[in-house]
Amino acid sequence: MSNNQFKRGELYSVINGMASTAVARRLQKNFRQAGLEITIEQWSVLYHLWKEDCLSQQELCNRTFRDKPSITRLIDNLEKQKLVRRMASKSDRRINLVCLTESARELQERTIDLANQTMNEALLGISREEIDTVKQVLQKVYDNLV
Amino acid sequence: MSNNQFKRGELYSVINGMASTAVARRLQKNFRQAGLEITIEQWSVLYHLWKEDCLSQQELCNRTFRDKPSITRLIDNLEKQKLVRRMASKSDRRINLVCLTESARELQERTIDLANQTMNEALLGISREEIDTVKQVLQKVYDNLV
DNA sequence: TTTGAATAGTTGCATAGCTAACTATATGTC
């Protein structure tokens, strides 16, 4: 095994472990401390619905990079907490449209600052150019494999 | 919510979802296709033991960015598959040293090519400088939060 | 119009993640 190859292994390790779990854990911790009983995964689904409401479950799969069973159960849990509702699509009876409730919109207000504060901390001392490079590289990695 | 802040949200989304899950899924798929019944999480523990054998569980927590219960159960499962053994430390009876078995060393030979091939595919068209930038940025993100 | 393929979603099963609470051992201070 060449040195170069092990260095690529390290990159894998870094991508997969350090930064993403650190950001997720910090945000989750901030939610908990604010008394918000929501998981980071549930928040990430709501995040996409706040940008565009009433998406199909399949569309949520695409946007959150999760598979269908994961989204099914995340929506189950969000429905239990009355944060979303499944609505039958008129045009295609196979489709569930996932729509926000009023509570979810209130939750958006309460999580904006926490999320921004967490990202500000996470990105401290990192330049716009560096961020752009990271986004481009991770997009390339994704496109290379999917 | 300013435009700039939502762009930071996108970065979070990218770090957390796309690239890391794409790499993990591809590697897992390659293992399965090669008839290797090992999860990507188990492999990541072995990866650190191949670099340095007989680490304590706590040290494996540090190196894999997992918490203690997660490592406990990963080691449980690796022990069931007879890939590692827990050995009591002579100097500190609180400590379990996790040591590789002969089967695990054979497994290393069989997974090297798969891992390298996956990383080659993942990193196609990405320069050394870009990789270095990504590593530095993700390290900074980690240091900012932990 | 029927049949077969594709798509949307659910369920069962196994693994993994995090928190909190727990046991056992080690260490430092009086």
Add this chain to the structure above:
DNA sequence: GACATATAGTTAGCTATGCAACTATTCAAA
């Protein structure tokens, strides 16, 4: 030496992930 504190590891309970197999609906081609 005794006691408080810290550290290593385990267990329980919940949530989440991924795959495979399943149902229901849509669509297109014979």
